[in-house]
Amino acid sequence: MNLLHQPGSGGTTLAKQVLWDMRKTLRCAVLTGATSDITAIAKQVIHLFTAGGQGQQNTVLLLLEDERILENLQDAIIKEIAERNITTHMPVVIILNCVLNGVVRQHRVFARVDGKEIEVCAEQRRKVWKSEDVCFYLGFTIRGPVAYGIQYPSHHGHVFYSGPVRSCTTCANVMESTNWVQVEPVAITKEAPMFSTSPPGRYECRVSGLRWVCKDHVSLQYQFSSWEPHRAMMKSLGYKQGGPLLDVTVISGELEEVQLPHFACFGDDPSFKEKVRVLHVEDCGVSIEQVDEVTRFHVKILHPSFSPKGVLVRSGFPVKAHCDLLLYQAKTAFLTLHAYLVPCDSSVEQNVQVGEDIGN
Numbered sequence: 001m002n003l004l005h006q007p008g009s010g011g012t013t014l015a016k017q018v019l020w021d022m023r024k025t026l027r028c029a030v031l032t033g034a035t036s037d038i039t040a041i042a043k044q045v046i047h048l049f050t051a052g053g054q055g056q057q058n059t060v061l062l063l064l065e066d067e068r069i070l071e072n073l074q075d076a077i078i079k080e081i082a083e084r085n086i087t088t089h090m091p092v093v094i095i096l097n098c099v100l101n102g103v104v105r106q107h108r109v110f111a112r113v114d115g116k117e118i119e120v121c122a123e124q125r126r127k128v129w130k131s132e133d134v135c136f137y138l139g140f141t142i143r144g145p146v147a148y149g150i151q152y153p154s155h156h157g158h159v160f161y162s163g164p165v166r167s168c169t170t171c172a173n174v175m176e177s178t179n180w181v182q183v184e185p186v187a188i189t190k191e192a193p194m195f196s197t198s199p200p201g202r203y204e205c206r207v208s209g210l211r212w213v214c215k216d217h218v219s220l221q222y223q224f225s226s227w228e229p230h231r232a233m234m235k236s237l238g239y240k241q242g243g244p245l246l247d248v249t250v251i252s253g254e255l256e257e258v259q260l261p262h263f264a265c266f267g268d269d270p271s272f273k274e275k276v277r278v279l280h281v282e283d284c285g286v287s288i289e290q291v292d293e294v295t296r297f298h299v300k301i302l303h304p305s306f307s308p309k310g311v312l313v314r315s316g317f318p319v320k321a322h323c324d325l326l327l328y329q330a331k332t333a334f335l336t337l338h339a340y341l342v343p344c345d346s347s348v349e350q351n352v353q354v355g356e357d358i359g360n
């Protein structure tokens, strides 16, 4: 039985109330905590069913708060019944479930009900960033069925990424553009290029910070490039690195706009737009280009052509940088922490991560 409800509307409380009301008729149980050992859970369900021996069997009413295990649990219970040669004339278990399974495909959410897929609205669009199996609470509004509290089971811990949380007070007045759909790129390894495909919309890669706007379906491939071959030239022209150097290839489709991430903090300097350029690396050489707009964390380029590009900041005056503090716990007997203060640049952070992986 699936109990459909909005989170916070008391669905789980209602389910527990049902258990309480039924406690004298059925053997009621709530499954909480770790649910990794499905076989052990199935054994406990059967133990509860047969408690008191033959002739004392009674149906178990089990409240499940994690639907992901439902199918495996059903199989495990059937297996346990067969193994223990249980014969009965009544249902062994009634599973009461508060969460639904579904899937996200191309930024659309589908609920799986009775083997069918039904499209539902996502309560929060920003949570629909990856094509993958999900689970959620299903509710109903005037718009029709709505998926609340979408979770990606494969991403425990950092599921609801909503863009970098930055709280720099120095540049709080600098314009920032919002409403970007966060996407997770596909990457085989950390060093391999990242891939993203997207329908029309505004997207931000949560790994690289690259943003793009497209009116049609696009497929992109991108990876971090090294600034090293360009350093001497940049220095002679009076520029320094202001973000990662990104090598982007448009595989199909066309981009209206890209935004390259930068880590410079411009505070209340009104002339900052004059100090920002983009390095464009081509086969025939490199060029330094004007930008269309500078926002708090990004630099905007309209109708971009590609090959590696990265943000430059004019040198010769002090520029503050947004930094991240990275902490790693070394795999040693005693607690050893490695701390890195690095500019907010995903390529730098990735290098630190690679170094830590090797070191450990």
Ligand SMILES: [Zn+2]
Residues within 6 Å of the ligand: 168, 169, 170, 171, 172, 264, 265, 266, 267, 322
């Ligand atoms: Zn700042």
